[in-house]
Amino acid sequence: DTEVTQTPKHLVMGMTNKKSLKCEQHMGHRAMYWYKQKAKKPPELMFVYSYEKLSINESVPSRFSPECPNSSLLNLHLHALQPEDSALYLCASSHGGQGFGETQYFGPGTRLLVL
Amino acid sequence: DQQVKQNSPSLSVQEGRISILNCDYTNSMFDYFLWYKKYPAEGPTFLISISSIKDKNEDGRFTVFLNKSAKHLSLHIVPSQPGDSAVYFCAAMNSGGYQKVTFGIGTKLQVIP
Numbered sequence: 001d002t003e004v005t006q007t008p009k010h011l012v013m014g015m016t017n018k019k020s021l022k023c024e025q026h027m028g029h030r031a032m033y034w035y036k037q038k039a040k041k042p043p044e045l046m047f048v049y050s051y052e053k054l055s056i057n058e059s060v061p062s063r064f065s066p067e068c069p070n071s072s073l074l075n076l077h078l079h080a081l082q083p084e085d086s087a088l089y090l091c092a093s094s095h096g097g098q099g100f101g102e103t104q105y106f107g108p109g110t111r112l113l114v115l
Numbered sequence: 116d117q118q119v120k121q122n123s124p125s126l127s128v129q130e131g132r133i134s135i136l137n138c139d140y141t142n143s144m145f146d147y148f149l150w151y152k153k154y155p156a157e158g159p160t161f162l163i164s165i166s167s168i169k170d171k172n173e174d175g176r177f178t179v180f181l182n183k184s185a186k187h188l189s190l191h192i193v194p195s196q197p198g199d200s201a202v203y204f205c206a207a208m209n210s211g212g213y214q215k216v217t218f219g220i221g222t223k224l225q226v227i228p
Contacts, residue, residue: 004158031214042119042204042218043159056215090158094214102214103149106158 004107006091012113015081021110023074023091030096032074034066037088050096081114118142119207121219128226134192136222138205145207150179150190153202195226
């Protein structure tokens, strides 16, 4: 089973709203990722959690706040977003070990529209 | 600076023929390469990978070739099927680092029945 689930599938929010995106995996993976993908562009890494600790923040604005409550769950809290933040937000996970090269498995994404 | 380049935005192939998708990279630290397939409104699906210690990896209809000296890899799909129609992303990583994957811009493959 290589399933990563994400909720909600679609989200519309105003610029003053607070919302959260959720991601879950039950593969025993210890690394989890948030990516942002704009139309006709490749996915861009936002955050990496390794063993529930934030290991990479790709200079993401503070209006995006990640959280990893446990090894299976990853949240992305959204506050005071801008219309240009509208995109597909993808979650991924990987084994998280120190081995050579790890495949990341992606969820279906949350399509976010900021009005 | 685009470190992973997919110079063909689209490709059309007849069903049953070979599809060849190309990818070039500039970062010599990359040592693990992946291909993902993506349908509209879905997340990328892992297809096949190759490490820099190999020059070929095969999985069913999919074969990836790596030419390290040219910093070039390609994905061959034989035979191509209509269900293969999707966007294909080439991706690369430096496994000595923090598992950061760098994606190319994607190639849209259309397999014509």
